[in-house]
Amino acid sequence: MNIFDIYLDKIKNLIKKLNDKGLIELPESLKGINVDIPPPNFDYDISTNVSMVLSKINRKSPLDIANQLIDLIKKEDSYIENITVAKPGFINIKFNKTYWNNFVKEIHTNYKKFGVNNKEKKQKYLIEFVSANPTGPLHVGHCRGAILGDVISNILLFNNHVVLKEYYVNDYGNQIVSFTKSVFFRIKEILNNEKFPIENPDLYPGDYLIEIAKNIISNNKKLNFDKFENISDKLTIIAVSESLKLIKENLKSLGINHDNFISETNIVNNKEVESVISKLKEKDFIYQGKIEAPKSENGKDWVKRKQLLFKSTNFGDDKDRALQKSDKSWTYFASDVAYHNNKLDRNFDILINILGADHAGYIKRITSAVEAISGTKNKLICKVSQLVKLIKDGKPFKMSKRKGDYITVEDLVSEVGKDATRFIMLNRSSDVELDFDFTKVKEKSKDNPLYYVQYCYARISSVFRHVNIDINKELKFNNYNFEYSKDEIKILKKISEWPKCIEVASSKLEPHRIPIYLYELASDFHSYWNMGKDNTDKRFINEKKIISNEKLVFLKIISNVIKSGMKIVGVDTPEKM
RNA sequence: GCGCUGCUAGCUCAACUGGAUAGAGCACCAGAUUUCGAAUCUGGGGGUUAUAGGUUCGACUCCUAUGUGGCGCACCA
Numbered sequence: 001m002n003i004f005d006i007y008l009d010k011i012k013n014l015i016k017k018l019n020d021k022g023l024i025e026l027p028e029s030l031k032g033i034n035v036d037i038p039p040p041n042f043d044y045d046i047s048t049n050v051s052m053v054l055s056k057i058n059r060k061s062p063l064d065i066a067n068q069l070i071d072l073i074k075k076e077d078s079y080i081e082n083i084t085v086a087k088p089g090f091i092n093i094k095f096n097k098t099y100w101n102n103f104v105k106e107i108h109t110n111y112k113k114f115g116v117n118n119k120e121k122k123q124k125y126l127i128e129f130v131s132a133n134p135t136g137p138l139h140v141g142h143c144r145g146a147i148l149g150d151v152i153s154n155i156l157l158f159n160n161h162v163v164l165k166e167y168y169v170n171d172y173g174n175q176i177v178s179f180t181k182s183v184f185f186r187i188k189e190i191l192n193n194e195k196f197p198i199e200n201p202d203l204y205p206g207d208y209l210i211e212i213a214k215n216i217i218s219n220n221k222k223l224n225f226d227k228f229e230n231i232s233d234k235l236t237i238i239a240v241s242e243s244l245k246l247i248k249e250n251l252k253s254l255g256i257n258h259d260n261f262i263s264e265t266n267i268v269n270n271k272e273v274e275s276v277i278s279k280l281k282e283k284d285f286i287y288q289g290k291i292e293a294p295k296s297e298n299g300k301d302w303v304k305r306k307q308l309l310f311k312s313t314n315f316g317d318d319k320d321r322a323l324q325k326s327d328k329s330w331t332y333f334a335s336d337v338a339y340h341n342n343k344l345d346r347n348f349d350i351l352i353n354i355l356g357a358d359h360a361g362y363i364k365r366i367t368s369a370v371e372a373i374s375g376t377k378n379k380l381i382c383k384v385s386q387l388v389k390l391i392k393d394g395k396p397f398k399m400s401k402r403k404g405d406y407i408t409v410e411d412l413v414s415e416v417g418k419d420a421t422r423f424i425m426l427n428r429s430s431d432v433e434l435d436f437d438f439t440k441v442k443e444k445s446k447d448n449p450l451y452y453v454q455y456c457y458a459r460i461s462s463v464f465r466h467v468n469i470d471i472n473k474e475l476k477f478n479n480y481n482f483e484y485s486k487d488e489i490k491i492l493k494k495i496s497e498w499p500k501c502i503e504v505a506s507s508k509l510e511p512h513r514i515p516i517y518l519y520e521l522a523s524d525f526h527s528y529w530n531m532g533k534d535n536t537d538k539r540f541i542n543e544k545k546i547i548s549n550e551k552l553v554f555l556k557i558i559s560n561v562i563k564s565g566m567k568i569v570g571v572d573t574p575e576k577m
Numbered sequence: 578g579c580g581c582u583g584c585u586a587g588c589u590c591a592a593c594u595g596g597a598u599a600g601a602g603c604a605c606c607a608g609a610u611u612u613c614g615a616a617u618c619u620g621g622g623g624g625u626u627a628u629a630g631g632u633u634c635g636a637c638u639c640c641u642a643u644g645u646g647g648c649g650c651a652c653c654a
Contacts, residue, residue: 004593032595039597049596052634062634087597088634133654175654264654307652318580318650325652332654360581361649386582387648428590431582433647435589440603448616449602455616463613497593504593516591516601523601530618533609541613577616 002499003103004035004046005119007093011035011050014072024065025057037497044082044092045493051089062089100492101480107495108475108553111560115502117159124162126343127153129354130251130258131168134243135179136208138250138409141356144434145385147425147570149354150256151511152383154568159506164348165258168339171240172264173332178202180232183239186213187225212242250409255418255570267338273330276341276373277308277323285311285372291319310337315368337369344374351380352509360384383509385430391437416441419571423450426569427515449519453562454574456522459529460559461575463540467547471575475556482550487531487538491524491558498561511569518565525558 012033018024030053038047051066058065066085073091074083079099084092107114129149132142149165156163170176182204188194190213198205216238223231244261251258267273280286290304308324310333323334343351351370355363363382370380390397390407397407412421420441427449428434441448464471484492501517504510532539540551566573 034593034596036593036596040600041598047597049635052596055634090597170654173654303652305652322652327652329652331652336654357582357648359649359654363581384582384648432590433583437589451616452602455614459614459617466613500593508594512591513593517593520591520601526617527619529613530609530615533612533618539613545613547613577614 002117002503003496004500007046007048008033008035010077011048011073014069014076015050015054018072024054024068027053027057037493038086038090038092042086042092044084044094045489045496046095047086047090047092049090051085051091055089065089066091097483100484100489101482103492103496104482104553104557105477105480107560108477108557111557111564114560115158115498115564117499117503117506119503120159120161120506122161123349124164124347125153125156125350125352126164126166126346126348127156127352127354128166128168128343130247130256131170132247133170133175133179134240134247135175135204136206136243137246140388140390140407140409140412140436143254143409143412143421144388144425144430145354145356146251146254146256147422148383148385148430148511149352150254151422151426151514151569152352152354152509154570155502155506155511155514158502158564158568164260166260166262166343167258169240169244169261169263170332171236172268172335176236176240177232179204179243180236180239181228182209183213183216184225184228184232184235186210187217190214190217191225208246212239212246215242253413253418254409254421262339262342264335264339267342268330268335272338272342273334276338277334279341280310280337280369280372283372285314286323287311289320291322310365310369310372312365312368315364315371317364317368321365333365333369336366337373340366340370340380341373344370344379353380353382355382355384357384357386381509383430386433388425388434388436391435392439397438419454420448420450422570423453423515424448426512429510429512449515450571451577452526453515453518453522453566454572454577456525457559457562457566457573458575458577459525460555460562463547463555465575466541467545467552469552471556471559475552477549477553479549480553482553484550484554485538487528488554491521491528491554494521494524495557495561498565514565514569518562518569521558521561 012030015024015026015030019026032053033048033050035046035048038044051062051069054060054065055062063085066089070083070085070091073093074080079095079102080093081096081099082094086092127149130138130142130146132138138146153163153165181202185194185196185203186209189196190210196205197203216235217225220238223234225231228235277286287309288306289309290306291309305326307322307326309320310323312321313319321333322331323337325331340351353366363384367380367382371377416438424436424441425434461471469475498517501513505513528538536543540555541547563573
C-alpha cells in the first residue's frame with residue numbers, strides 16, 4: 001500500500017490514454033514523472049510534476065497542461081476532495097474523508113504487510129560483512145559495518161528477499177602466523193614463566209591473548225608446547241577458533257547473527273584459487289608481467305618483479321593486480337577472488353560486501369574480478385562504512401593498536417547498551433564520518449534520538465494501559481467512518497511515507513533513513529500529544545476515562561509502524577521506560 | 578602525484594535517487610507541568626548549500642575546474 005505508487009500509476013495510465021486519443025505527446029520515457037509530498041505549507045496530501053515533464057514535448061507551458069489534466073484526474077477518482085495547480089506547474093491533490101478511512105482500515109488490518117515493497121523482484125542475496133581478522137575480539141571500528149550489514153539484511157528480509165549473512169574468516173597468511181606466535185609466547189609465559197617479547201612489533205600484545213592461552217592450555221592438556229614448529233598448524237586452528245568464539249560473542253551482544261562462516265584456509269586448501277585462475281586464464285584476464293611502483297614509494301625499496309597479474313585495468317582499475325607472491329604463495333587478493341568465485345557458484349542473484357573505509361581502494365579490483373568471472377556488471381555491490389570518531393567528555397578518543405589500548409565492542413555495549421549503539425551508529429548516512437559521543441549516548445534525554453522514539457511508543461502504551469487494553473492484541477472494527485482532524489491527518493500523511501522510506505532505504509542500501517524517519521514520526525506524535533494539554537478534546541482519553549475507537553486505531557497504527565521500524569533497526573520498543 | 582569520499586545555520590546532521598519558501602537537534606532568547614508519563618511541547622533569531630562556471634522549465638542533488646578535510650594507493654590482510 002504505497003499511495004505514491006498508486007497515484008503514479010493512475011496518472012501514467014491517464015496520460016497514456018490521452019496519448020492514444022492523440023490529445024498529447026509523450027516523451028520517450030516516463031521515468032521523470034513522480035508523485036511526492038508537497039511542502040508543508042501547502043495544505044495538500046500529494047503532488048505530481050507530470051505537467052512539467054510533458055511541457056517540452058507538447059510545446060505548452062506546464063500550467064496549461066496541468067489545467068488540462070486536473071479535471072480528468074478528478075473525474076476518474078472519487079477520493080479527491082480538491083485538486084489544484086500551483087506555480088511552476090505542480091498538481092496538488094487533497095484527499096477526502098473516505099480516502100483516509102480506507103487508508104487507516106487497510107494498514108490497520110494488514111499491518112504486517114504495510115511498508116513491504118511488492119514491486120521488487122524477489123532475489124537471493126549474499127551479504128558479507130564484518131569479516132574482521134580472527135586475531136582477537138572486535139573493537140569499535142568494526143561495529144558500524146557490522147550494524148550496517150545487519151540492518152541492510154533486515155530490510156531485505158522485510159521485503160521478502162532471501163538473504164544469507166556470511167562472515168569470511170581470514171585465517172590464512174602472515175597475520176595469522178604472527179597471531180599464532182603471540183599465542184604461543186603467551187602459553188610459554190604461563191607454563192615456563194618466559195617473558196613475552198613485548199618489544200617485537202609483529203606480535204599482538206593485547207591482554208586477551210592471555211585468556212586465550214589459558215583456555216588453550218586447559219583444554220589441550222596432551223599437547224606439547226615446547227617447539228613452535230611442531231605444533232604451529234594445530235595451534236593455529238585452535239587459536240583461531242578461540243578468537244572466533246570471542247568474535248561471535250561480541251556479535252551476539254550487538255544482536256547480530258551470521259548464517260555462515262567460511263574459512264579462507266579451506267578455500268586455499270581446496271585448490272579453489274588454482275581453479276579460478278585457470279578459469280580467468282581461459283578468458284584471457286591473466287598474464288605474467290610487471291607493475292609500476294606507486295608514486296608514494298619514492299621508488300626506493302621498490303623492486304620490479306615479474307609476477308602473475310590480473311587484468312583489472314580492463315574494468316577501469318588504475319593498475320593490474322598481483323595474484324602470487326615471489327615465494328609462489330597466493331596473495332590475499334587471489335584467495336579473495338577464489339572466495340568470490342565460490343559465492344558465484346552458489347547461485348546468488350546479488351552479492352553485497354560491507355567494507356570499512358580503509359578498504360575502499362580495494363573495491364575496484366574485487367568488483368572487476370567478479371565481473372570477469374561472472375560476465376555481468378553490478379553483480380557485486382560494495383558498501384563502504386566510514387570511520388567512527390569516538391568522543392568522550394567532549395574530547396576525541398584515540399585508539400592505538402600497538403599499545404593494545406582500544407575500545408572493544410564488549411566495553412562499548414556494557415557501557416551504552418546494544419540499542420543505543422545500534423541506533424546511533426545508524427543515525428547517519430554511512431558515507432559520512434560519525435561522531436560517537438559516549439557521554440551523550442548514555443544520556444537519557446532529548447539529545448538521544450533512541451529514547452525520543454522509544455518514549456513515543458511508551459506513551460502510546462501508557463494510553464492502552466489506562467484503558468485496560470492489551471497493546472499487543474489486535475483490535476477489531478467494522479465501521480471505519482472517522483472524522484480526522486488536520487493534526488491527525490498530518491500524522492497519517494507521515495505514516496503514508498513509510499513504504500517510500502523502506503523503498504529508498506532498500507534500493508540505495510541506506511538504512512539510516514529508517515531511524516531518521518522514525519524520529520520524524522515520533523516528533524509529529526509528541527507534538528500532537530502535547531496539544532492535549534491546552535485542549536482536552538485532543539486527549540486520547542476523555543474525562544469519563546473512555547477512548548474512542550477512532551483514537552484507538554489511530555494510536556495503534558502509529559505504534560505498529562514504530563514497532564516494525566524499530567524491529568528492522570534491531571532495537572526494543574519498551575512499553576515503560 | 579593518482580584514486581575514493583565528504584564540504585549545507587555557531588556545532589552535529591537531514592533533505593524522499595533533479596522539484597515549490599533548504600529542514601531537525603544542540604547552543605542562545607522567551608514561554609507551557611493540578612498531565613492520557615515534561616525522557617515532552619510552543620514561539621523567536623540564525624543560510625549566497627565551500628568557490629566559479631555549465632547542463633534545464635527547475636540544481637544541495639548532475640557535469641567541469643578550484644579550494645579544503647578524511648581514507649587509501651604492497652608480494653600486508
